Amino acid sequence: MSSETGEDRTLRVKDVRKAWPRADGGRRVVLDAVSFELEAGGTLCVVGGSGSGKTTLLHILSGITAPDAGSVSLGREDLTAMSESGRDRFRARHIGYMFQTFNLVGMLSAVENVALPLVFGGASPSAAKHRAGVLLERLSMSDRADQRPAALSVGEQQRVALARAVVADPWLILADEPTASLDPRNAADALALLESEATRTGASLVIVTHDPAVRGRYARHLVIGDGS
């Protein structure tokens, strides 16, 4: 774990603003001067009502969307100062993203989905598949590894999405409503897995939710919008 070697992996978000254009031609401010710091290995729970800008924030943290103002940096790397391809590369290497809707690639098997970040990161095909397989095994998914997402249960898809987010040993894991489509028991299991993977890899974790039960699990919260 390189965080223990003293390398700075702190997530620093300063005065991030984002407004989206509205249909009537005006602009709707979604994120208004959001600031926080998350130390390496820490967990932050982002809460807020529907449409409050939670997903937008995760997109900005991962470099998918550029903020209108403010800065995002991970360790010594300033994402907001990077070019788009620089952000792409940084995301591939250091950020794992679990989408609100899993976003698994339908034409690929579970293990191939998990291997994707490694493949794009330049790993050899066999090494990528091997690592993906090992990870799925740890998540008790080895017998489902060759199935397409459509053949998997929601809980299984969820675990594949989790595996894909952590496979490249990211510094930061972003999880957007990881429990939204799960029943309470499965939700708890999923969060436990996510936490243990984050702990294992030493990654910081940002979890977005509007589920009070999830919210209650974590000590640190960031409330977005009116917090409803």
Added chain:
Amino acid sequence: MSFFALVMRSLAARKTSTLLTALGAALGVALVAAVTVLGREVETSYRNSGSGFPMILGPKGSPMQLVLNTVYHLDKSPGLMPFRAYEEMRDARWVRLAVPYAVGDSFRGFRVVGTTDAIFNERFTPLPKQPLKLAVGRAFKHDPNFFAHIVDDLRKKAAATSRPSGAKDDGHDHHHHHDDMPAEAVVGATVAKELGLSIGAKIEPTHGVEGGKDHKHEHLWTLTGILAPTGTAIDRLVFINIESFFAIDEHQGGAILPESGDVGVSAVIVYPVAATQRAIMMPRLNKRSDIQAVSPSETIRNLLDIVGNVDKVLLLEAALAVVVAILGTAVAIYNLMNERLREIAILRAVGARRGQVLGLVVGESVVVALMGTAVGLLLGRLLIFGIADHVAKTAGFVPDAFAPVIISLGDTLPGLPFEVVAVLAVAVVAALAGLLPAVKAYRTQVARHLSPPT
């Protein structure tokens, strides 16, 4: 899973579209391959004819017809030339070898040529530096003295019939010669194979090259030898000794030419001692009123200049068909792009760079086109293989469907096999065409397409 596997997975997910567009490319490429290979084979065959048949003498008339009939055994014989001209060539010092051809008969659909044993001479080379070889048996017997005798008889007969009195003297003396005359045949490889002939078989030519209904001669020829395959029109010929040909009364070959009063022969293939002799003698021979001398390579060159243009137009059309097919592939990928924007956004979000997404889509276009190309190249060759028999019958040469075709890339670069050129060209065109959908993928706004459409 490799990058390439990802391309293949993506294509497999759109199987129907992939197969259809690949098929389009395959058909276009097959056409290009067939036209190219056949064009090359035509050229090779015609180039070979230049060295195999340096000069042909025949009656005045169309040089093309003389060449087509003598070298390719197509078309009708342009007529007869005086036999005296053959004797002249045979005895001339500048001539190394003279081969007379007497044509006009056929045997079960294959043309019969009456000739001397000169065809077995090592200088008679229908293919460069390759004299005729017997696969089995021996050459037919040719008796020059006996032949001279028959020609003599025919000439005397001609002189007698042209006398005003028309007295029919000593006409009977000649026939006893004919009875003990050897009547032997050697056939080309295709003739033997198609008719299932073996040594000792009886050959019964009929008059007229179309064969069939014409009445049969009373005579039977004995098969003494079968030639090794040459890939030329010779494979489809029946050679018989010329004296036996002339001995039959109703033969054109034995016919008397009214103008010269001489016996007629269809053509004479002349091998000059040196190329310079040919250059000197050709114009001289052509000044004569009784014969013409043609150089097959020149005549064929003229023909190829015409055919060659047709060839180029065809090739251009075929190449256009390939380009259109590849563009079709790109458009098909483009049209499916809208459905794929989310997938591409996902790939980007999990670490694919813009360039990688671009490469992925370009890769799809190239792979589809190359799949089509692989099939098309094979298909084109098989097409030529399939029509080889037909070409042999109608064009007088056997195309080698699997002969390597080297494409010259200018004077300074080494030539490349046609297949390599085709693959490279298709890959480049497909990559360029693939940029159309690829740029759309490249420009995909990740954030906008990440969530399912609401």
